[in-house]
Amino acid sequence: MSAFVVTAVILGLAALGYHLGRGRARGLVSNGSGTARLHSLPGYHGGYVALWCALPAFGLLALWLALEPAALRYQTLSTLGDQVDGLAPERVELLYNDIRNLAAGTATSRAPDAGLKAAADSHARLEALLPWALLVVASLLAVAGLLYGRRRLTPAFRARNAVERSLRWILIASSTIAVLTTIGIVLSLLFEALRFFDKVPLAEFLFGLEWSPQTALRADQVGSSGSFGAVPIFAGTALISLIAMLVAVPVGLFSAIYLAEYAKRRVRDVVKPVLEILAGIPTVVYGFFAALTVAPQVRGFGEAVGLDVSSESALVAGVVMGIMIIPFVSSLSDDVITAVPRSLREGSYGLGATQSETIRQVVLPAALPGIVGSILLAVSRAIGETMIVVMAAGLAANLTANPFQAVTTVTVQIVTLLIGDQEFDSPKTLAAFALGLVLFAITLVLNIVALVIVRKYREEYD
Amino acid sequence: MSLPDDTTPPEAANMIVARDVDVHYDDKQALFGVSLDVVGGNVTALIGPSGCGKSTFLRCLNRMNDVIEGCRVSGRIEIEGEDIYDRSLDVVQLRARVGMVFQKPNPFPKSIYDNIAYGPRIHGLAASRGELDEIVERSLVRAGLWDEAKDRLRQPGTSLSGGQQQRLCIARAIAVDPQVVLMDEPCSALDPIATARIEELIDELRQNYTILIVTHSMQQAARVSQRTAFFHLGYLVEVGTTEQIFTNPHDSRTQDYITGRFG
Numbered sequence: 001m002s003a004f005v006v007t008a009v010i011l012g013l014a015a016l017g018y019h020l021g022r023g024r025a026r027g028l029v030s031n032g033s034g035t036a037r038l039h040s041l042p043g044y045h046g047g048y049v050a051l052w053c054a055l056p057a058f059g060l061l062a063l064w065l066a067l068e069p070a071a072l073r074y075q076t077l078s079t080l081g082d083q084v085d086g087l088a089p090e091r092v093e094l095l096y097n098d099i100r101n102l103a104a105g106t107a108t109s110r111a112p113d114a115g116l117k118a119a120a121d122s123h124a125r126l127e128a129l130l131p132w133a134l135l136v137v138a139s140l141l142a143v144a145g146l147l148y149g150r151r152r153l154t155p156a157f158r159a160r161n162a163v164e165r166s167l168r169w170i171l172i173a174s175s176t177i178a179v180l181t182t183i184g185i186v187l188s189l190l191f192e193a194l195r196f197f198d199k200v201p202l203a204e205f206l207f208g209l210e211w212s213p214q215t216a217l218r219a220d221q222v223g224s225s226g227s228f229g230a231v232p233i234f235a236g237t238a239l240i241s242l243i244a245m246l247v248a249v250p251v252g253l254f255s256a257i258y259l260a261e262y263a264k265r266r267v268r269d270v271v272k273p274v275l276e277i278l279a280g281i282p283t284v285v286y287g288f289f290a291a292l293t294v295a296p297q298v299r300g301f302g303e304a305v306g307l308d309v310s311s312e313s314a315l316v317a318g319v320v321m322g323i324m325i326i327p328f329v330s331s332l333s334d335d336v337i338t339a340v341p342r343s344l345r346e347g348s349y350g351l352g353a354t355q356s357e358t359i360r361q362v363v364l365p366a367a368l369p370g371i372v373g374s375i376l377l378a379v380s381r382a383i384g385e386t387m388i389v390v391m392a393a394g395l396a397a398n399l400t401a402n403p404f405q406a407v408t409t410v411t412v413q414i415v416t417l418l419i420g421d422q423e424f425d426s427p428k429t430l431a432a433f434a435l436g437l438v439l440f441a442i443t444l445v446l447n448i449v450a451l452v453i454v455r456k457y458r459e460e461y462d
Numbered sequence: 463m464s465l466p467d468d469t470t471p472p473e474a475a476n477m478i479v480a481r482d483v484d485v486h487y488d489d490k491q492a493l494f495g496v497s498l499d500v501v502g503g504n505v506t507a508l509i510g511p512s513g514c515g516k517s518t519f520l521r522c523l524n525r526m527n528d529v530i531e532g533c534r535v536s537g538r539i540e541i542e543g544e545d546i547y548d549r550s551l552d553v554v555q556l557r558a559r560v561g562m563v564f565q566k567p568n569p570f571p572k573s574i575y576d577n578i579a580y581g582p583r584i585h586g587l588a589a590s591r592g593e594l595d596e597i598v599e600r601s602l603v604r605a606g607l608w609d610e611a612k613d614r615l616r617q618p619g620t621s622l623s624g625g626q627q628q629r630l631c632i633a634r635a636i637a638v639d640p641q642v643v644l645m646d647e648p649c650s651a652l653d654p655i656a657t658a659r660i661e662e663l664i665d666e667l668r669q670n671y672t673i674l675i676v677t678h679s680m681q682q683a684a685r686v687s688q689r690t691a692f693f694h695l696g697y698l699v700e701v702g703t704t705e706q707i708f709t710n711p712h713d714s715r716t717q718d719y720i721t722g723r724f725g
Contacts, residue, residue, distance in 0.1 A: 343568040352558035
C-alpha cells in the first residue's frame with residue numbers, strides 16, 4: 001500500500017515537473033530578446049524535467065522495496081543482542097517469526113519474555129515508521145530532481161535528444177526485466193530438478209516405464225513406493241498432442257485457405273472473428289465440454305461398434321484440444337497466406353492454372369514458413385495445455401498407444417504432484433520441477449526447429 | 463472511340479477484335495466503349511497516362527479481371543473469332559492461349575526449371591521427362607536466358623537478377639506455347655540495360671506470337687511496336703501504325719500526350 005502511495009506521489013510530482021518545465025521553456029523565449037529560439041519544443045523540456053523528477057525517485061523506490069525486509073530483520077535481531085548468536089539458522093528464523101507475530105498481535109510459538117517483547121515493540125515501531133520515511137525520502141529526491149532538471153533548461157538546451165536517450169534506457173530496462181525473469185525461472189527449475197535427481201537417478205526418470213509418484217510419508221506406510229519413470233506421461237502427452245494436431249492442422253489450414261482464397265470479403269468479415277472466438281473460450285469450459293458432452297458420446301459410439309472405450313480417453317481430450325487450437329492454426333495461416341503477393345497468384349492464373357493448382361503449387365509453398373510456424377506454435381500450446389486433459393483424459397499413467405484408453409500428461413502430473421500434503425523436499429514434489437524442466441526443454445527444441453525451418457525457406461523464397 | 467484508320471487491315475486478318483468494351487470496378491467505370499482490332503504477328507503498344515485504362519483493357523484479354531472482386535466486363539471480345547466471354551469458354555484454356563507478363567517480375571518460389579515447367583505440367587504438354595527438358599530449354603533459349611541459366615536450373619528463380627527474372631517470366635509464359643502474349647509494363651522495374659534486352663527479345667518474339675504491350679515510355683512504344691493505341695480517361699482515343707501515331711496523330715489529345723504536354 002505504501003509503495004502505491006509513493007508511486008502516486010512521484011507521478012504527481014512528475015506531472016508537476018512536466019508542467020513547470022514546459023512553462024519555463026515558454027518563458028525562456030517570450031522574456032528573451034525575441035531572437036532567442038528554443039532548440040526543442042516546450043513539451044520536450046517538460047518531459048526532461050519530469051524524467052529527472054521521476055526516474056531517480058522510482059529507482060530509490062525499487063531499491064528500498066528490495067532492501068527493506070532484510071534491513072528490518074537485521075535491525076530487529078540486533079536489539080536482541082547476543083541472544084541470537086550461536087543459534088542455528090532455522091532457530092533464528094523461528095525467533096524472528098515470533099517477533100513478527102508478536103508485533104502483529106497474533107499467536108506465537110512460545111511465551112514472550114521481556115527481551116522478545118522489546119524486540120517486537122521496536123519492530124512494530126520501525127515497521128510503522130519506514131513507509132513514512134520512504135515517502136519523505138522519495139518525495140525529496142523527486143523534488144530535488146525536478147529542481148535540478150529545471151535549472152538546466154536554456155533555450156539552446158537539447159531537451160529532445162536528452163529525452164530520446166532516456167527513453168532508450170527505459171526500453172532497455174524493460175527488456176532486461178523480461179530476460180532476467182526468464183533466466184530466473186529456468187534457474188529455479190534447474191536447481192530444484194537437480195535436487196530431484198539427487199534422490200532419483202536421471203536414467204530412471206528418463207527411461208523408466210512406471211510412474212507412480214506416491215511416496216511414503218512415514219517409514220511404516222504401505223503401498224506407496226514411489227517410482228518415477230516419466231516415459232508413460234511423456235508418451236501420454238505425445239499421444240494427446242498428436243491427436244490434437246490431427247484435428248487442428250487439417251481443419252485449421254483448410255479453413256485458412258478458404259478464408260484467404262475463396263471466401264468473399266463479406267463472408268470473411270463474419271467468419272474470421274467467429275473462428276477467433278474459439279480461442280477466447282476458457283480452457284476449463286473446453287474441459288467440461290470434453291468430459292460431459294463429448295466423452296459420453298464417444299463412449300456410447302464405441303460401445304455401439306463393440307469397442308472398449310473408457311470414459312476418460314486420450315481421444316476425447318485430444319479432439320477437444322484440437323478444436324481449441326484450430327484458431328491458432330487458422331488465424332496465423334490465414335495471415336501468412338493473405339500476405340503472399342498477389343502478383344504470384346496472377347502469374348499462376350496467367351499461365352492457365354486453376355485456383356486449387358495455384359494454391360497448392362504457388363501460394364502454399366510461398367507461405368510455408370509461416371504455416372510451419374503457426375503449427376509449431378499450436379503444438380507448444382497443445383503440449384502445455386492442462387485443464388482439458390485433467391478433466392477429460394484422467395490421471396492414470398498408462399503406457400499405451402490406444403486412443404480409447406485413459407492416459408495422463410506432463411502438465412496434469414505437475415498439477416497433481418504439487419497439490420496435496422507433501423513435504424517440499426520429497427521426491428514427489430521435486431519431480432514436478434524435473435517434469436517442468438524436461439517440458440521446457442522440449443518446447444525450446446520445438447521453437448528452435450521452427451526457427452530453423454522458417455529461416456531455411458525464407459532464404460530460398462524471398 | 464476511334465474511327466478506323468486507313469491502315470486497319472481487313473477484319474479477317476485480325477487476331478483480336480474488341481467491340482464496345484465497358485469495364486466497371488464496383489461503381490466506378492474504368493473503360494468506356496473500347497473497340498480495338500489487334501493484328502496478328504505484330505507488337506501493339508498501348509500507351510496513355512496513368513489510370514487511363516490501358517492495363518484494364520489488357521487484362522480483359524485473358525480475363526484476368528475475373529479474379530478482381532467487383533469487376534464487371536461487358537461488350538464483346540473475340541480471339542481468332544471466338545468470343546472469350548462466352549459462357550461455354552474455359553477460362554483456363556483461354557489463359558493458356560493468351561499468356562501474360564507482369565509489371566514486376568514474379569517468379570514462383572521454385573527452381574528456375576520448375577518455374578518454366580509449371581505451365582507445361584499443369585496443361586500436360588509434356589509426355590516424358592525428356593520432352594519437358596526440351597520445352598524448358600527451348601523456352602529459355604527463346605527468352606535469351608539459356609546461356610545464363612543452363613548451369614543453375616536447380617537454383618531458385620529468385621536468385622536471378624531483376625532483368626533475368628523478367629526474362630524468366632517471359633520464358634515461363636511462352637513455355638505453354640500461347641498465341642498471344644500480354645505484357646503489362648514489363649520493363650518498369652528494370653534498369654536501362656535490362657530494358658534493352660527485353661526490348662530486343664520482344665522484337666524476336668514477334669515472329670511467333672502476337673504481342674500487346676502496355677508501356678509508359680513512348681520511346682519504348684516507338685522502338686518495339688508496329689501499331690500503337692492511345693488511351694485517355696478510359697476511352698480509346700486513337701489507334702494506328704506506330705509511325706502514324708508518333709508523326710501524324712489525328713487527335714489533338716494524342717498530339718499533346720506524345721509531345722509531353724500532359725501525362
